[in-house]
Amino acid sequence: MPQRVRGVIAPGKGEPVRIETVVVPDPGPGEAVVQVQACGVCHTDLHYREGGINDDFPFLLGHEAAGIVETVGDGVTEVAPGDFVILNWRAVCGQCRACLRGRPQYCFNTHNARQKMALEDGTELSPALGIGAFAEKTLVAAGQCTKVDPAASPAAAGLLGCGVMAGLGAAVNTGGVSRGDTVAVIGCGGVGNAAIMGARLAGASRIIAVDIDDSKLATALRLGATHTVNSRSGGDPVEAVRELTGGNGADVVIEAVGRPETYRQAFYARDLAGTVVLVGVPTPEMTLELPLLDVFGRGGSLKSSWYGDCLPSRDFPMLIDLYLQGRLDLDAFVSETIGLDDVEAAFARMQRGEVLRSVVLF
Ligand code: APR
Ligand code: ZN
Ligand code: ZN
DSSP states (O other), X not given: OOEEEEEEEEOSTTOOOEEEEEEEOOXXXXXXXXXXXXXXXXXXXXXXXXXXSOOOOSEEOOOEEEEEEEEEOTTOOSOOTTOEEEEOSOBOOSOSHHHHTTOGGGOSSOBOOSSOOEETTSOBOEEGGGTOOSBSEEEEEGGGEEEOOTTSOHHHHHHTTTHHHHHHHIIIIISOOOTTOEEEEEOOSHHHHHHHHHHHHTTOSEEEEEESXXXXXXXXXXXXXXXEEETTTSSOHHHHHHHHTTTSOEEEEEEXXXXXXXXXXXXXXXXXXXXXXXXXXXXXXXXXXXXXHHHHHHOSEEEEOSGGGOOHHHHHHHHHHHHHXXXXXXXXXXXXXXXXXXXXXXXXXHHTTOOSEEEEEO
């Protein structure tokens, strides 16, 4: 029997979100219905609402979530009813060239649930990032569910489904930060601060936080930065990073803003043979000109990090273990817990930079 639940819908380009009744079908083959317990409010949800991702309105927003598997369809072996799971954006195929070469992060054939959730009048919904978890229940592909230790708080666990994983993974997976490395993080919002936590976890010696906002830098210090640079009031951040690294530049620099000037700073703030990791998402019109001799002469690598290069089945349970042992403070990212009715107001607080994460609890 299809179920009727409350969900947060983005009805059209730039229109405020509203709560509607969502019809959730029973899971088909390879699918699961998850009872959502917590879902973080992410910039990407706002981008969907503004039409910045695609025009497939109406959207069912929410994608940074944890919950309990309620029912599964035929052939599902990954999870069972009652499992506590973190949701990820897409199930991988296991058979394409990327999957077979051990790089399922770049799978060519990812999928979500094949059935659609809909409004009561039959209008099909597009779930944000194939999830749609600002709803009491949601339908996903079973491969989008990763079972983790149920002792974790749902609000903290859900954050691994997007922003925190993106930042932490940029440092640990993409950047390969290792013990003793010097690390600079440019942009200390939710993503940059998660990168700082990742760098600390990996044993970085110096972690230099760069931002234009002192309150963000204060948070960065709390989460593990060893030095801060205000790039609005404190002079050239590239020089500041060099000074703090014995004149060399950092071994790994993570850009978590998404602007040409900060990409440039990241490029020049690294040591010879260092690694630059680009996490901030640029807009289509942004370009950056660099002297080729600087690219050639500095060696090292320039990488982008997509979803923190994570493997959910490897990374989510491991990070939840670290959290439960007190070695990864995911709770520090939860600025406030809110109800489903408060998502629109939470977007405004996010835009004003007042919160790391607002999390909807069910
Ligand atoms: N130099 C340094 N920091 C800056 C600059 C700048 N020129 N401009 C903005 N910032 C800082 C802001 O003060 C803020 O602390 O960058 C941070 C951005 O944080 P958020 O807006 O909270 O964004 P976040 O969710 O962390 O995402 C950052 O990563 O995944 C991508 O799409 C995401 O492009 C976005 C980026
Ligand atoms: Zn594949
Ligand atoms: Zn997100």
